[in-house]
Amino acid sequence: MKIKVRGIQYFYQIHQQNKDLPYLVLLHGFMGSSQSFKELIPSLSTFCNPITIDLLGHGETDGSEMHYRFASREQTADIIKLISEQFQYPLFLYGYSMGGRLALQIALQRPDLIQGLILESTTFGIENEQERQARQVLDAQRADSISGNFDQFLKEWELLPIFESNSLHKEAKILIKEIQKNQTPLWISNSLLGFGTGNMPCVKNELDKLAMPVQLFAGENDQKFTNVMATMQNRISNATLKIFENANHRVHIEQIEEFVKSLKKFILTNTLS
Numbered sequence: 001m002k003i004k005v006r007g008i009q010y011f012y013q014i015h016q017q018n019k020d021l022p023y024l025v026l027l028h029g030f031m032g033s034s035q036s037f038k039e040l041i042p043s044l045s046t047f048c049n050p051i052t053i054d055l056l057g058h059g060e061t062d063g064s065e066m067h068y069r070f071a072s073r074e075q076t077a078d079i080i081k082l083i084s085e086q087f088q089y090p091l092f093l094y095g096y097s098m099g100g101r102l103a104l105q106i107a108l109q110r111p112d113l114i115q116g117l118i119l120e121s122t123t124f125g126i127e128n129e130q131e132r133q134a135r136q137v138l139d140a141q142r143a144d145s146i147s148g149n150f151d152q153f154l155k156e157w158e159l160l161p162i163f164e165s166n167s168l169h170k171e172a173k174i175l176i177k178e179i180q181k182n183q184t185p186l187w188i189s190n191s192l193l194g195f196g197t198g199n200m201p202c203v204k205n206e207l208d209k210l211a212m213p214v215q216l217f218a219g220e221n222d223q224k225f226t227n228v229m230a231t232m233q234n235r236i237s238n239a240t241l242k243i244f245e246n247a248n249h250r251v252h253i254e255q256i257e258e259f260v261k262s263l264k265k266f267i268l269t270n271t272l273s
Contacts, residue, residue, distance in 0.1 A: 002060070003086065005078050008069075011060035012053040012082065016045045022115065022271045023091040024048040025083065027099030029250075031157070031180045031188060033059025036096075038175065040252065043260045048267055051087060053079070055099065056191065059179070063187025070194025072201055076105045083113050090115035092267055096252060097121050098191075101200055108206055116270045117210070118263065120217040121225045121249045124232060125202030135198030143189040150185040162222055162249035172253050207235035214239040215266040219247030219254065240266075
């Protein structure tokens, strides 16, 4: 369904409402949508009530012609308002990549909404100012590419090393391409400019404030994010890190069965009675 949140029409789906099961909100990555979790929903519904949200400018959620509307503080405020007014909380919050960065910001600002936090292949931000500026330049270049030739950008994006995988089946590859090509280039471009890794606030020094249970997921072939999430584990008192064998950046698609099994264990272990 669609609902207006702070002037933006957001699309979300509550896939099941079983009063005996906890709720799980799933936040997708850059150029993804609720459809990214299509194959997971049946399995997740056996132990929780899945809720999927199309993030700002993605899928069926509207975007903005102003890139600053995509800023971390804006999107965090959107999802906090949506959760606090429309869903039963505290709930479990999961975020993959870009969605993980957003989930982390939400958990830090409103820990009362979160029963447990699950982060996959994501980061707390860039600490070094020189690296931060370099990433801003890269994001701006990519934004220009999106605006100039979106089809070419998609081809180059899919060739990035973090997306290399021998585990993706044909249907998953087709779904990913379908989701990406149906995005609105202007909104995707503005998403990079407003909420790219170089523009989000670095919260490394705030990680020790997280008191809720935290589950971290990364793929063994995704060395950069494996290292980042190991740092997160060391700084969060109640965090566990699971490294998935034969997986790269998209663990939830590459290792579906093992991912669901691990997620189920975390949720059942930390569900409030």
